Amino acid sequence: MKKTAKRVIPGFGLSLGITLTMLSIIVIIPLISLVIYTLKLSPKEIIDTITNARVMSSFKVSILTAFIASIVNLIMGVVLAWVLVRYDFPLKVILNGIIELPFALPTAVAGIALTSLTTDNGLIGKFFAKFGIEIAYTKAGITIALIFVGIPFVVRAVQPVLEKLDGSYEEAAQTMGASRFTAFRRIILPEIFPAAITGFGLAFGRCIGEYGSVVFIAGNMPYKTEITPLIIMSKLQEYNYSQATAIALVLLIFSFIILFVISLVQHRNAKILKGG
Amino acid sequence: MDNDKKGNPIVKWLLIALSFIFVVLFLVLPLVTVITQSLRSGFETYKKAVTDSYTVKATVLTIEATVSAVAFNTIFGIFAAWLITKFKFKGKKFLTALIDVPVTISPVIAGLIFLLTFGRQSVIYPYLQSMGLKIVFAVPGVVLATIFVTFPFISRELIPVLETQGTDEEEAAALMGAKGFTIFRRITFPHIKWAFLYGIVLCTARAMGEFGAVSVLSGHLRGKTNTLPLHVEILFNEFQYVPAFAVSSILVMMAVIVLAIRSILEYRGKKAE
Amino acid sequence: MYVELKNINKSFGDFKASDNVSFEIEKGTLVGLLGPSGSGKTTILRMIAGLETPDSGDIIINGKRVNDVPAGKRGIGFVFQNYALFRYMTVYDNIAFGLTVQKVDKRKIDKRVNELIELIGLKGLEKRYPSQLSGGQRQRVAFARALAPNPQLLLLDEPFAAIDAKVRQELRTWLKDMIQKLGVTSIFVTHDQDEAIEVADTIIITNKGKIEQVGTPREIYTLPKTAFSCSFFGNASYLNNYEKFLSFDKIEGVEKAIVRPEFIKITKKDEFQKYVASVSEGVVEQVMFRGDTTEVIVRVNDSVIVAKRGLDEPTIDVGEKVNVFIYRIFVTVGDNAYLLENKNLNESSVVI
Numbered sequence: 001m002k003k004t005a006k007r008v009i010p011g012f013g014l015s016l017g018i019t020l021t022m023l024s025i026i027v028i029i030p031l032i033s034l035v036i037y038t039l040k041l042s043p044k045e046i047i048d049t050i051t052n053a054r055v056m057s058s059f060k061v062s063i064l065t066a067f068i069a070s071i072v073n074l075i076m077g078v079v080l081a082w083v084l085v086r087y088d089f090p091l092k093v094i095l096n097g098i099i100e101l102p103f104a105l106p107t108a109v110a111g112i113a114l115t116s117l118t119t120d121n122g123l124i125g126k127f128f129a130k131f132g133i134e135i136a137y138t139k140a141g142i143t144i145a146l147i148f149v150g151i152p153f154v155v156r157a158v159q160p161v162l163e164k165l166d167g168s169y170e171e172a173a174q175t176m177g178a179s180r181f182t183a184f185r186r187i188i189l190p191e192i193f194p195a196a197i198t199g200f201g202l203a204f205g206r207c208i209g210e211y212g213s214v215v216f217i218a219g220n221m222p223y224k225t226e227i228t229p230l231i232i233m234s235k236l237q238e239y240n241y242s243q244a245t246a247i248a249l250v251l252l253i254f255s256f257i258i259l260f261v262i263s264l265v266q267h268r269n270a271k272i273l274k275g276g
Numbered sequence: 277m278d279n280d281k282k283g284n285p286i287v288k289w290l291l292i293a294l295s296f297i298f299v300v301l302f303l304v305l306p307l308v309t310v311i312t313q314s315l316r317s318g319f320e321t322y323k324k325a326v327t328d329s330y331t332v333k334a335t336v337l338t339i340e341a342t343v344s345a346v347a348f349n350t351i352f353g354i355f356a357a358w359l360i361t362k363f364k365f366k367g368k369k370f371l372t373a374l375i376d377v378p379v380t381i382s383p384v385i386a387g388l389i390f391l392l393t394f395g396r397q398s399v400i401y402p403y404l405q406s407m408g409l410k411i412v413f414a415v416p417g418v419v420l421a422t423i424f425v426t427f428p429f430i431s432r433e434l435i436p437v438l439e440t441q442g443t444d445e446e447e448a449a450a451l452m453g454a455k456g457f458t459i460f461r462r463i464t465f466p467h468i469k470w471a472f473l474y475g476i477v478l479c480t481a482r483a484m485g486e487f488g489a490v491s492v493l494s495g496h497l498r499g500k501t502n503t504l505p506l507h508v509e510i511l512f513n514e515f516q517y518v519p520a521f522a523v524s525s526i527l528v529m530m531a532v533i534v535l536a537i538r539s540i541l542e543y544r545g546k547k548a549e
Numbered sequence: 550m551y552v553e554l555k556n557i558n559k560s561f562g563d564f565k566a567s568d569n570v571s572f573e574i575e576k577g578t579l580v581g582l583l584g585p586s587g588s589g590k591t592t593i594l595r596m597i598a599g600l601e602t603p604d605s606g607d608i609i610i611n612g613k614r615v616n617d618v619p620a621g622k623r624g625i626g627f628v629f630q631n632y633a634l635f636r637y638m639t640v641y642d643n644i645a646f647g648l649t650v651q652k653v654d655k656r657k658i659d660k661r662v663n664e665l666i667e668l669i670g671l672k673g674l675e676k677r678y679p680s681q682l683s684g685g686q687r688q689r690v691a692f693a694r695a696l697a698p699n700p701q702l703l704l705l706d707e708p709f710a711a712i713d714a715k716v717r718q719e720l721r722t723w724l725k726d727m728i729q730k731l732g733v734t735s736i737f738v739t740h741d742q743d744e745a746i747e748v749a750d751t752i753i754i755t756n757k758g759k760i761e762q763v764g765t766p767r768e769i770y771t772l773p774k775t776a777f778s779c780s781f782f783g784n785a786s787y788l789n790n791y792e793k794f795l796s797f798d799k800i801e802g803v804e805k806a807i808v809r810p811e812f813i814k815i816t817k818k819d820e821f822q823k824y825v826a827s828v829s830e831g832v833v834e835q836v837m838f839r840g841d842t843t844e845v846i847v848r849v850n851d852s853v854i855v856a857k858r859g860l861d862e863p864t865i866d867v868g869e870k871v872n873v874f875i876y877r878i879f880v881t882v883g884d885n886a887y888l889l890e891n892k893n894l895n896e897s898s899v900v901i
Contacts, residue, residue, distance in 0.1 A: 007363060008600050008620050009446045010456035015359035019371070022352040026420075026427050027377055033393040076298050083295045087288055095295065097539045101303045103478065104531035104538075106485025108505040109524040112512045113306035116313060116521075123305070148302050180284070209382020212487030212505065216512065229384040229488065236388060236492055241397060248385045255380050444633035447600060452647035452698065453621035462646075466637030 038249060041242050049246040054222050055231060059250070062228040065139055066207035069146035074200045077154025078192065084155070085162040100152050107149065107212030114145050115216040137219030142227065145213040150203035157199030158192050165191055194269035201262040205255045310528050314521035325519035326526065333499050334507040335526070337415065338484050341422040341503060345483040346476055348423050353430030353475060357468075358460070360431075361438035362446060372435075378427040386424050387492025390417060413495030418503060421489040426479045433475035434468050441467050470545030477541065481534040485527060550609075551576035551734050552597065552702065557606035559592055566592040567603065568758035574736065574751070579728050581749030582738045585781070589758040590738045591630075594704050597736065598627050610702060626695030626733075628705040632687050634679040640666070640690050641675040647698040665693040668727070685716040692724070696731070703728070705737035709744060721748050742782050746770060754778050772888065776805065776881035783809035786854040793850040794875050795827040796893040800882065807879040813856040814874040815845055817863055827893040828872040833865055849873045 049055065084096050102110065118125040118135035125135055135141045165188065173183040211229040218225045228251055235244035314322055325331065360372060378386065392398060394411040404411060411417045441464075449459045465472075487505040494501035498510065504527055511520035552574040559567040566589040574580050582590040595601040597608060599620030607614050615623055635643050644665055648658045666672055669689040679687055688708060695703060708724065709717045725748050728735050739745050745752050746766040754761040754769065756777045762769060773779035791806035792799060815831075816822045831849030838844075842857045845865055856873075858865065865871060878889045 008450045009362045009443060010450060010459070011358060012363050012365075014456075015355045015363075016365075018355040019352065019359050022348070023356075023371070023374060026352075026424055027374055030389045030393045030424075031377070033398060034389050036399070037392045037397070076295075079291055080295050080298070083291050087292060089292050091296075093539065095299060097535050098299060098303050100535060100538065101307070101531065104481040104485070104534045105307075106487060106505045106508075106524075106527045106531070108487045108508050109310060109485070109527050109531075110306055112508065112520055112524060113309045113313075116517070117305060117309050123309070124301075144302075148306070151302065205380060209385065211382065211384045211491075215509075229382050232382075232384050232388065233488075233492065236384075236391065241388075241392065241395075244388055245392070248382075248388050251382055251385060255382070259380055444629055444631060445635055448627065448629060448633040448694075449635070449646065449650075451598060451600070451620045451625065451627050452650060454646070454650040458650055462638070463635055 034245070037241075037245055041246060045242060046246040046249070049243045050250050054226070055228075055247055057223045058226050058228045058231045061139065061142070061224070061226060062208055065142040065146055065227070066204055066210075069143045069150055069207050070200050070204040072143075072147050073150040073154050073203050074196060077151070077199055077203075078158055078196055080155045081158035081162055081192075085159060099155050102149050102151055107210070108216075110148055111145060111213040111216040114148060114213065115141075118144065118217065136217055137221070137225060139225060141217040141219070142214055142225060145217045146207040146210060149210050149213055150207050153203035153206065154196055154199035157195040157202070161192050161195045162188075194265050197265050198262050201258050201265075205258045208254060208258075209251060307528060307532075310521050310524045314518065314525040316521075317518050321518055322522045322525075325522035328519070330499050330502070331504075331507060331519075331523055334502045334504045334523075337418065337501070338503040338505075340415075341419050341486075341490075342480055342483040344419045345422045345426045346479050349426055349428075349430045349479055350476065352427070353432075353434055353472075356431045357434035357438055358464075360435055361441075362443055375428045375431055378424050383425055383486065383488025384492060386489040387421055390420055390424065390489070390493055394420075412493060413497070413501065415501060417493035418490050418501055421493045422483050422486050425486050425489050426482045429479040429482060430472070430475035433471040433478070437468050437471045438464070470541055474538065474541045474545065477534055477537050481531065484530060550574065551611060552736070553607075553609040554593070554597070555607040555609070557593070557596065557603045557608070559589075559596065559601065559603045565589075565758045567596070567606075570606070570755075570758070570760055572753055572760055572763055574734065576734050577732050578734060578750045579725065579748065580736045580751045580753060581745035582736060582753050582755060583742060583745040583749075583781075584740065584755035584761075586740055587757075588755040590740075590755045591706055593755070594706055594736060594738050597702075598625050598704050599623050600627075624698075624701050626698070626700035626703045628688075628691045628695045628703070628708055630707040630710055632679075632691035632711070634687055634691060634694070636679055639676050639678055640671060640682070643679070643690055644694045644697050647694065651698060661697060665697060669693045683716075684712045685720055688712060688720060689723075692727070696733070701734065703733050703735040705735065707739060708737055709739070709741070724748065754781065756781075773879060773886050775884055776886055779807055779879040779881065779886040780805070783811070784855050785809055786852070788850070788852045788854070788878065790850065790852075791878055791880065791889075794829055794878075796891050797875075797878060797889050798892070800880060800887070800889070802882045803880045804883070805881045807881070808854055808875055808877075810844075810855050810857045812876050812878065813854060814876070815847060815856045815858055815865070816872045816874070817865060818870060818872065820863065820872075822872050822874060824874050824891070824893045825872070827891060828874045831871055831873040833867050833869045833871055836865055836867055845871075847871060847873055 080099065084092065115136055116122050118141055120126065120129045120134070120136075122136070128135055135144065169187050169191070170180075170183045173187045174180070178186065209229055211233065214227055215230060218227060218230065220226050220230055228247060232244050232247050232251075235241075235247065314325075356375060360368060381389075391412055393400075394404060394417065395401065409416070411420065445463050446459050449463050454462075485505055486503075487509070490503055491506055491509070494503070494506055496502065496506060496510065502510070504523060508520050508523050508527070511523065550573040553572075555571050557567045557570040568589075570589075570593060582593060584590045592601060596603050597610075599615070599618065603616070608616055610623065635646065638646065641662055644662045645658050648661060666675060669692065671686060671689060674682070674686070679690070682690065688711075709720060712720060721744060737748070749766060751763065752766055752769050753763050754777070761775045762773065762778045764772075769778060770782055773782065779785070785807045786809075788794065788806040788808060791797060791803070814822070816828075822828060829849050831847040833845060834848050834853065835846040836843060837846075842859060843865075845856050845858055847854055847856060854873075874891075876891050876894065879886050880889055881887075
């Protein structure tokens with residue numbers, strides 16, 4: 001005769017109802033329709049689509065550029081977080097505020113701005129053109145756009161962790177005779193590592209799927225600078241939904257793997273800290 | 277904290293210089309470029325580009341989509357955060373994971389998913405047609421795509437704050453006979469005020485700038501389903517660089533305002549703790 | 550009976566928090582629910598308040614079964630362990646909240662709140678926020694807030710746990726006086742035996758989801774009925790084989806023999822010991838100065854026991870051989886506890 005327990009705080013039914021309804025319209029039903037549509041595709045069609053040489057090379061371009069951009073952001077993210085937490089200097093508030101620009105600035109605007117900077121006539125492009133280096137319409141250009149997009153992720157993941165480390169850890173290490181660098185490597189780095197990896201993973205996931213900032217600077221030459229989201233977009237413009245879906249599935253699976261790895265890292269870290 | 281006084285000053289200033297160079301190159305320079313490029317042919321051209329009727333229409337649609345997304349996601353965010361932090365129930369983890377799905381998906385794929393859901397090949401397409409509802413390649417599609425990509429933005433800000441706040445105060449209030457809305461208004465809301473505003477700001481910023489998903493669903497009908505970012509794309513691809521940057525400068529200004537509000541909110545929020 | 554619990558059962562997953570719990574509380578009493586952590590005492594309190602729902606059994610308040618009455622309608626005042634003061638409301642608004650949601654007339658609210666602020670001695674601090682108060686002041690506010698709507702029953706969850714040891718003593722006395730003055734039936738939960746003995750009129754001992762014993766502090770302390778309640782109180786030591794100590798009745802099936810420091814008399818070899826015929830010889834292992842007494846740990850007949858000596862008595866050193874005399878022992882057989890008196894106490898006059 002077990003009844004469901006009464007809840008003391010009111011609003012459970014109402015909240016559950018509204019949450020599920022809205023979630024259904026925006027997330028659940030669209031996801032289900034994706035699954036239904038996928039099931040209608042024949043495995044052969046999916047495999048043929050994704051093993052197509054042009055598609056395969058787009059995966060390579062997307063993963064390579066996203067990876068390099070995220071590595072740059074991993075390193076610079078830790079440096080920026082460190083500088084923002086540990087040092088006082090002029091314009092710190094502005095530096096801290098502008099980090100989030102890529103979240104606030106529409107990607108298309110960033111895309112055209114970066115493109116005009118890096119073409120042969122652009123401020124930066126002109127400089128590199130003297131040495132025969134092209135940036136816009138090459139993989140270097142794509143990487144630069146992706147660096148822009150991914151900047152906030154690592155900084156914002158590492159910053160709160162560094163803020164919580166109140167310096168007594170390093171002091172403890174130093175009283176035991178560790179040098180500042182050793183203290184950083186042995187004490188600080190392990191503390192911020194899970195956060196940095198989380199930020200890296202989020203940036204990587206974002207970069208793999210990025211479209212707006214990349215289309216303008218990429219030049220979109222098949223086999224060379226064509227990224228996967230762009231291939232999906234052109235399939236959609238040809239109303240070729242089945243091939244677009246097949247390629248999208250690969251990208252989706254890839255992002256879920258990234259998310260899974262992030263949660264593994266976090267889980268392992270929580271285990272060490274809480275001994276669970 | 278006097279962390280500042282410890283450590284090697286050379287390392288300190290090297291790192292600060294490195295940070296500034298990086299940020300100036302990757303963030304400040306693009307901003308400045310937008311402004312200088314937009315004013316390259318003088319203020320008159322700028323004014324003409326900004327007041328062009330297509331630009332105005334795109335601005336109106338962008339505002340519409342943004343307001344819808346903020347309103348929808350605010351309602352969702354408040355109820356979802358209340359549900360997830362104040363009650364225990366089965367499937368909570370799964371629900372939380374589902375809410376975060378939209379931000380982990382590439383915007384282009386988000387657009388694709390909505391095409392499949394509401395487009396010609398969808399199971400519900402005949403019903404939508406019989407009701408006279410056109411979603412794909414129309415304004416509702418643009419609005420839906422905008423809601424989707426910003427879906428968790430508000431709940432994500434509220435949940436951690438409510439999580440650390442616990443349920444004691446709400447229990448105490450309920451025990452004294454307070455009704456749900458009273459509890460929310462008088463007990464819970466003061467805790468989440470700053471996080472809530474912060475979420476709205478983030479949601480606004482992302483909503484007005486969304487490009488990929490909106491691009492898929494809009495069909496690029498100039499004057500009808502074009503938002504500001506899409507308008508920028510069209511102008512740029514037509515080699516109308518000055519107008520493209522002029523329209524972009526509107527978005528840049530909005531972004532700068534958003535960042536300023538964000539910083540203020542963060543400061544106020546920290547002070548309120 | 551004012552509050553009655555009848556055959557209450559409650560489980561959280563595999564954990565049985567209440568195992569057929571029944572007890573009754575008279576109107577106007579101050580009851581202490583005492584037990585170690587995880588014994589289910591807080592669950593009982595939360596079920597009475599309506600914050601948890603029992604799996605089975607009846608909760609009756611003032612003759613009415615309240616199982617299906619929502620928490621907010623039971624007319625109960627509740628003081629949370631961490632007080633759960635509304636952090637974004639002033640002291641005044643916190644206390645007024647319960648009356649405000651009942652839509653009581655503004656002037657009446659004002660009168661009542663001022664009366665309570667006066668009562669808890671926080672006049673002048675009405676405009677403060679909880680974060681600007683000390684732990685003791687917060688507790689007083691929580692108390693006043695719970696009392697504001699004139700509840701018929703006041704429940705307090707570990708009311709002193711979050712307070713410094715020094716203030717705690719003062720607050721215990723204050724709370725007991727306050728509750729007696731107001732005459733409101735109150736139940737508080739504690740894991741601290743001293744607190745329960747000092748504050749409560751009636752103590753209910755809980756262990757592993759069951760009620761071990763109900764009684765006045767004196768009854769519970771001097772006549773524990775169960776194995777658990779006799780080991781829970783006092784600084785108990787266990788005797789490995791109580792038969793070796795002289796002049797006690799031997800009982801069948803004894804599982805544990807327990808002594809408290811006040812049951813033991815330690816004397817130096819050259820000191821006068823009235824019952825010298827019944828002493829055992831022990832060796833002092835540790836001596837600790839406790840301020841008002843000296844605690845002595847002695848190994849005697851293969852057991853290690855804790856005893857006390859007054860500060861006016863000659864000092865004892867570690868390693869010294871001493872006489873150990875035991876006045877009485879609690880022995881447990883199964884779940885029951887019995888008191889054994891040293892027979893020499895009655896015969897002593899004859900011996901001399």
